[in-house]
Amino acid sequence: MTRDDSAARAVLATGGAQNPSRANPWLALPRDDRGLLSPRRVVTESWERARGRFLDPERLLPEFELPEGDIVDYRSQHPLSQLLPVVRTLLLNDIQGSGLIVALGDEKGRLLWVEGDSSAKRSAEDMRFVEGAGWAESRVGTSAPGTALVLDHGIQIRGEEHFNVMVQNWSCTAVPIHDPVSRAILGFLDITGDDRAVGPHTLPLLEATAAAMEAELMVARLRSPARATTARSRRANAASAWPGTLSVLGRDTALISDGHRIVSLSARHSELMTLLSWHSLGLSAEELASLVYNDSGAVLTLRAEMVRLRHALETLDPRLAPLSRPYRLASPLDTDISRVVALLDRGSHRRAVEAYSGPVLPRSVAPGIEEIRENLTNRVRESLLSDASVDVLLDYAGSTGDDDRGILMAALGMLAPRSPRRAGIVARLELLDRS
DSSP states (O other): OOHHHHHHHHHHHHTTTTSTTSOOTTOOOOBOTTSOBOOOHHHHHHHHHHHHTTOOTTSOOOOBOSOHHHHHHHHHHSGGGGGHHHHIIIIITTOTTTTOEEEEEETTSBEEEEEEOHHHHHHHGGGTOSTTBBOOHHHHOSOHHHHHHHHTSOEEEOGGGSSSGGGTTOEEEEEEEEOTTTOOEEEEEEEEESGGGGOTTHHHHHHHHHHHHHHHHHHHHHHSHHHHHHHHHHHHOTTSOOOOEEEOBTOSSOEEEOSSOEEEOOHHHHHHHHHHHHSTTOBOHHHHHHHHHSOTTOHHHHHHHHHHHHHHHHTTOGGGSOBTTTBBOSSOOEEHHHHHHHHHHTTOHHHHHHHOOSSBSTTOOOHHHHHHHHHHHHHHHHHHHHHOOHHHHHHHHHHSSSOOHHHHHHHHHHSOTTOTTHHHHHHHHHHHHHO
């Protein structure tokens, strides 16, 4: 081992703790042809996020975030539970004796099912890779499950690329699992073990399995009794409720569905459908033109765009096409905005934070969209400040991308004076002050 390699391993073992403000220059794998250490950017950035949270790489034992008494009920209600047969058929039939583990977890990085080679499962218990443990990147640093959720795409993490020293004898590959309609992250699928867990075919295999899982979830929804009841009601009475959905949170273009097919709208059509779903009583041409173009006189431009929107939607389902005089939706849509608002109204703050996948059409500059975006963001924030737990506040602060000083201060005020979590919040507040 060269002197450089010895220095590298020393730094890896401490996570650069002697000077956490400096970027770690010795991320361990892979090596180049000369045997020198060569970091991967995706790993470097993940390590920097971990250090920004002042995580200690030598003391990152995952916590049991789902108590044993609660995990069975929680799993049975989670949408991933109906996808276990797909995972077992595609990944687990011949895994015994392979040294590999297959894990399925929720959108918060918590392990819900851990199955596979029995010997590997016993060994993984030493690092708490067990059902109920939390493996979010914000808790344990770089790992395939947690980092895949942060990046929202598949990733492979090899050995010493893990930020957590306790995990550096393992390698893993993970991919996120999405809701087939809203594209919100439902959880993750992971393979953990030795070097075979990061083989060249592992990531494509998991991606294919994830696609099969999402397809199965869509099929299951369409076959459900609730959908069948809705279809019968729709045939009996055209005015009855129907499963039309509109997803606009955290997306620059909306997804719209009639319950059978999903279509991505253009940016302008996304704005129009969002405004019409929000203003359920309808809008005059002048009002809608003002909300879209910031010009109440742009009625001719608006009418031409509405004609194109109707043609696009009528090919999917005539009930989606807006009506005129005033402009309005023929049938109400189930939107991700309305779901967040309903959860807030019921006081279900944690579920509201989980459902709030981002601002409304983030890149839109249409005045009406900016108003809806600000309205919803403020409503989420004020509801949390008035009645949310410290865990929900911190989850929200981490999900918004930029720390919210008011949210962090509220969380700090709820913690006991000697709580070990206060140090991390204070550090985040200091970073905000410096920036």
